[in-house]
Amino acid sequence: MLEKNLEILKERYPESFQALSENTQKVNFNIIDAKNGDKTAEVQVGDSxxxxxxxxxxxxxxxxxxxxxxxxxxxxIIVLGFGLGYHVVNLFxxxxxxxxxxxxxxxxxxxxKEALKYQDFTELFSSDNFYLLLSNKINxxxxxxxxxxxxxxxxxxIAVSFxxxxxxxxxxxxxxxxxxxKYIYKILGANKYTVTNRGGEWESNLxxxxxxxxxxxGINVLHGTSQDKPAILVAAGPSLDKNIDLLKEVKGKALIIAADAVLKKLLKHDIVPDIVTVIDGYKHILKYFEGLDYNRLNDVVLVTSPQFYGHVIEEWPxxxxxxxxYGVGEEIIGWVESFSxxxxxxxxxxxxxxxxxxxACILKADPIVFVGQDLALTGGVTHASGxxxxxxxxxxxxxxxxxxxxxxxxxxxxxxxxxxxxxxLEWFNKFIKDLKDNGNQTEFIDATEGGARIEGTEIMTLKEVINLYCQENNNINKEVLNKINSYQVKWNKDIILEFEKVIEDVKEIEVLARRGLQLIDQILDNQFSEKIKEFNSQLTLINNQINKLGNNVMFFESQIYDIYKDIRFEVENNMEILNRLxxxxxxxxxxxxxxxEILNIHYKRLIDEGDK
Structure with a gap:
């Protein structure tokens, strides 16, 4: 029994198998017989x-x-605690x-490991729906x-059982x-809110x-470009008003990475960042890019999510x-990457x-310095002036x-x-801790001069950072620009054929959906007729055909976000099923x-580019 379980465990969960060889025994336990003859266990806690x-x-x-x-x-379902596995087997x-x-x-x-002696877990361990985290020290x-x-x-x-x-x-x-x-539930809630409220716009932008x-x-080309050189990350927190003018002194001596919301304020103070970051493809972000003097931004890199607005990306100098x-459009992104x-x-x-x-971490900058990163209502306000x-x-x-x-x-x-x-803030705390736990030696400095305490950072003033780390010109921005400018465009022309196939499949989905609507009308008109079975069979066939073309729904998944939850559950009322269909x-x-409409535009653009 033990050998069979260990064999499949080693094959499917090598890290968990490795944990079994650790000599550290976290608890003292005894295996004893239950009244019905099964095995149970007792664990020592204190003297009992x-x-x-x-x-x-x-x-x-x-x-x-x-x-x-x-x-x-x-x-x-997340199950906390395995013991001898009785509850896990029953659940499975x-x-x-x-x-x-x-x-x-x-x-x-x-x-x-002791549990593996008494039950056959091979079917459980072999299941594609079973995931195991086994560790003597939970991280x-x-x-x-x-x-x-x-x-x-x-x-x-997600449900939790323990x-x-x-x-x-x-x-x-x-x-x-x-x-x-709790943290995972918070992230799920935030992601669900974002997708249901902004997913359509993000998908359209993508x-x-x-x-x-x-x-x-992509950001891969920048890996290690600024190794061991300082990076100043500028955000729009209220404490930025305290030290924004000092950022003039770091130009050319540290890489200035500015969040989108702070770009106009920096330019107003005659500070031109080296990189501007944008992640949110939602319309309220557009105001950060309106009325900019593009003549000042020719050497400023825009690092952007592909879900941001195309006209801003096209116009960026x-x-x-x-x-x-991750999340919205991830399947589309992976699809494009497979051809580039x-x-x-x-x-x-x-x-x-x-x-x-x-x-900054990908660039391998060191130190990484926060400025304007309050994450709190410092001084009784939410953001910097302006x-x-x-x-x-x-x-x-x-x-x-x-x-x-x-x-x-x-x-x-x-x-x-x-x-x-x-x-x-919780994300920063966890991410920095994870980096340090994995041996990262980068120095993280909070020079915001106010705001929430970010765990794992050293508190300094921006002036102290400048005196200690930003005294020499290092041409760091030129290295970044040279790396980007040397990028060779790579894309496989097979994507043109793939576009043709996708366009035909999406057309077929539309045809099937229209036929589905016609069949539902016929079902409603013939509820008491012998033809109802035939119509139901045809509807099932259409749904199966749509399901086979389901991968193409990734191009308009946002259209079904608001009924995503509903169509996952079975319902008892046939009329309700028809209404949802x-x-x-x-x-x-x-x-x-x-x-x-959009796919055809890209297809023609690829054809034109391929003919050159």
Missing amino acids: FILVHSKYDPKREAERIVEEINLNGVSS QKLKDKDIKIFVVATTPLLF SNELIAFIEDNVDMVFEN LPSLVKYAKEDYGIIMESL LQNLYLFLTKP GPVVFSPG DYKGRIPTGGSVAHLSFGL SDYRKSLKEQFKDTNRKYYKIKDINGEDVWTRDDFYLF VTFYNKLIEGSNNSL
């Missing part, structure tokens, strides 16, 4: 022992644990014919990555796990930018570098400041859709922040028409 499973009937206890899980609409047997993922987080490798960032890398971080519906005894014998681990899950994305470099993200080159990825937590930080979004504390508190917290500032004093700022078909028709 705590039962991991029932001493009477562990399998019946496992049934009760699983019965308490609300599976309605769930797409993933209940779900193995359903498309629901099971994530198990186990904190006692030696107890886990919050590792746990978050374990979940985020394997779920849809927009629409995933072995009740885990709370007693692994309190510290349980606390870390629960805090990490489609408009397909040709540009195919032919422009300096070099453009794409930084694809991998552009690279920078993980972000929803803020353009995260993009600036991730970019910002379109600057509000007083009183004005901000009128927004009852947000939550507000008091946190510690750089001096250990209380300062107000709002929920989105706090989420951005009508909505679905109409949105497929609308999405097909919109995407076909």
Whole structure:
């Protein structure tokens, strides 16, 4: 039994298999017989022992644990604690014919190995819907990555179940796990809000930018370009008013990376950044680019999400570098990259400041210095003076859709922040900790001179940073420009044939959707006729054909965002099913028409370029 389990574990989960060889025993435990003859375990906590499973009937206890899980609409279940695996096996047997993922987080490798002696887990371990994180020391960032890398971080519906005894014998681990899950839920909520409210606009922008994305470099080309040279990351927090003029002294001596919201303010103070970052493809960002003197920006690099507005990218006078993200349009991005080159990825937590930080890390800049990164309502305001979004504390508190917290500032004093700022702060804290835990030696400095305390940073004034790190001209911006200008456009002309196929498939989806609407009319007109079965069969066939062409829905996925959740669940009322299908078909028709127009424009542009 043990050898069979170990063999499949080694094949499917090599890291977990490696954890079994660790000699450190986190807990003392004994395997004992339950009253019904099954095995159970007891773990030592202090001077006493705590039962991991029932001493009477562990399998019946496992049934009760699983019965308490609300599976309605769930797409993933996170199980905390493995013990001897009774509850996990019961859950798997209940779900193995359903498309629901099971994530198990186990904190006692030696107890886990003991479990492998008593049950056959090969079917569980072989399942594509089973994921295992086994570690003697739970790391919050590792746990978050374990979940985020394997779920849809927009629409995933996650349930959590835990072995009740885990709370007693692994309190510290349980606390870390629960805090990490809270963070994941926050990110899910923020992503879902963003996609449902902005997804359509972002997707439209991405489609408009397909040709540009195919032919422009990605952030991969900048890897290591500024190694061991300082980078100043400028954001639009209220403390920027304290030290903005000092940034003139660092020009040419450090790389100035400015968030979009602060560009106009910098130019007004005669400070031209080296790089401007933009991540949000939403219309309110456009005001940051209106009325700019483009003559001053010929050598300024725009690092942008491909979901930003194409006309701004086309008009930008300096070099453009794409930084694809995760979420909206990810399938389209991967599709384009399969015919060109991998552009690279920078993980972000929803803020353009995260993009600036991730970019500095890719550049291998050192030190990385925050300026204007308050993440709090410093001095009772939200943003620096001149910002379109600057509000007083009183004005901000009128927004009852947000939550507000008091946190510690750089001096250990209380300062107000709002929920989105706090989420951005948590991201910085986790990301910096993860970098340091993995041996990164970069020095992270907070020279904001106010605002929230960013964990893992050294507090300094901007003047101190300049005196210590920015005394010599280093031509750092020229190195970045040379790297970008030397980029060779790479794209495979097979993409032209792929465009032809996609265009035909999208046309077919529209035809099928229109036929679906006609059949629903016939079904409604013949509800009591013998023909109803034939119509239902035809409708099922159409849905199957649409499903086969489903990959092409990526070009207009936003059209179905608002019914995405509904079409995942089964309903009892046939009329309700038909009503949802009508909505679905109409949105497929609308999405097909919109995407076909854009796809044809890019197709013709590629044909013209290929003829040169």
